[in-house]
Structures are given as structure tokens and as C-alpha cells.
Amino acid sequence: MHEISIVRNVFETLQETYPDKFERITKVQIEAGLLSNIQPILIQNAFEALIMEEPQLADIELEVLLLPIIAHCAACDKDFEVNRHKFVCDCGTPSKNIVQGEELQISRIEFLEN
């Protein structure tokens, strides 16, 4: 739904963070937790659309990694993976203590060496 604004945001963030190296970026990896409602294919489509507007981005590869949802169970003092959005540990204890799954971040950038 709002993938276009996210993709724009990716390149604005990179331009701000790496003003000197931006032109040498070859690959960008994004990590999206399953709770971020991000669909990798829609991100790719939005990126293709952005390239039509900003052709200088055409040589950059964009990769989206989806991260599973991990919550912490206070009773067992261990992390468990949340499947089918059931925020309940195997031991039966419910938990809203989310360790992973809400992130939407740039995790890795590759640049061409000067």
C-alpha cells in the first residue's frame, strides 16, 4: 500500500547518511519484520517505478529480507517464534514482549570501492 513512500524513504535516508558515498552504492538490503506489513514483491515494483523517475538508481540492487516474529516468554525466560500471530509460548503463557518482527530498517549497504 505505502511501498512507494517506503522506497523513497530508503533512498532519502541513504542520501542523508552517505552524502559522499551515495553514488557508489551497488546494493541495499532491507530487513522487514513480519509485523511491518511489507511485501517484498511490492517493494520491488515500487522500486522499478521510482527508477523511472530517478534513472540514476537503476544500477542499484534492492534486497528485502523478511524477519520472523520472536517474542520473549517471561515464565520460561526464553524466546519463541510466533507462528500464525499466536502470541502464546509452548508453555501456554501469553506474551506481548516482542523481541523481533517490528523492524523496518536498512541493514546492509554495498559500495563500490573508490
Added chain:
Amino acid sequence: MPKSNRMPVGSVQCDNTTLNLLKANDFVAKAIRDRLPDVVVINVCSSPGSGKTTLMQETGKRLSDKLNMAVLVGDPETDRDAIRMKEVGINALQIVTGGMCHIEAQMILQALDHIDLTGVDLLFIENVGNLVCPAAFDLGEDIRVTVLAATEGDDKPKKYPRMFLTSELMVVSKADLLPYVPFSVEAATQDAREVNPTIEVISISSLKGDGMDDWCNWLLAKVDEKKKAKLATA
């Protein structure tokens, strides 16, 4: 040529980061919280047509002698909802998102310059009708509430988990229709609590009045809580 076949020329340097892509929104959300220390801000989310605006109208009528309420209402187009609220005396401002499927914090911050919140205790943000995208955007609210109409079906909490995960309260609206539609409040509550074990549930009918006292008392308690918390830190 597919991008994966394109080999970079020369050696490659890597940088591992955690650059947050919702950073800008979260920054503005904090600015909104800082600007409204005395106001309880409630972000009301739901599908289109669940009865958010009718709920706002009826809430305004019932609470008019108990507190000072205002509403920012978002829609992709038209100012019809703000007009409906002003008709019943509610201090309301329309945010037209221009087709966008959700409200972002920046729109709220700008709207705050166009609405008089002097003496306001309770500010509702009536979000764009959509159970997906609004879930990802912090609007500087204290509390998020999701309205689920009895006519939508009781399977929505599992279908739109993030919305119910981030909500403190699920309001089952159009409860006067429960005898006529296949909607089980128990099933919806059970599913919502698998996603969010602490979510509270209130069934209401804005038109007939059922459950409106529970809803209004819940709101008054939240306003009271924030005032007490502020006194405690002062």
C-alpha cells in the same frame, strides 16, 4: 538484463547498519506527544464504514458536560466527516490525505496549527478506514483503539493482527445487529487475545446506546489517569 546478473566492477565495501525507515515518522510522533502533555490522544482505527464517525458524534453528545473533546478526522477525500461532527457541536478538523491509505504523524503535527485545543482533555484521531497501513504509523497517540463492526465478521483480529496487537481496546460496534449477523463476540475476543493477551473489549451500539456508558466511563478513566500521572510527576 536482470540485476542479479550484473556484476559490480571493482571490489565492494560493505556497511552493516540499522537505519530505521520509520525514523522520520517516529520523530514527529514524539514532537506531537511533547506538544500535548495535557491531552489524552486516542488513535481510532477500523475498516471503512465501521461506524467511527457515528461513535464520535454520540460520544461527543454524551461527554459534552464532562470533558472537552476534539476530533481530527482523516479521509482520502472530502470533508464530510468533519461536517457531520461539527453539526453536533464537536470541535473537529478534517485531514484530507489526498488518496493516501493512512495518516502519518506529519499530517497531525500540521493539523495541530489549525485547530484550537485550548482546554481540550481528549483528542480523537479518526484514522483512514483501513486495518493494514495505519497500524504501522505512530501518530503520537497515548492509546490506540480499533473499532470492529458486527457486520464485518468475527475473523478480523486474526486477519489483521498488527492492528489488534497495537490496540489497547477493541470496540465491537453495531452491536444492535448481533442477533441478525453471524458474529460471535466471544470468538472475536478469543482471537484478538491470541494476538494481544491484554486487549480489552467493549460492545456498543452508537445508535441504540447499548455499551455507550462503558465506553464513556473507559474514556473518562483514561483522562483521569493522565491527569493524575501528570500531577504525580509535577
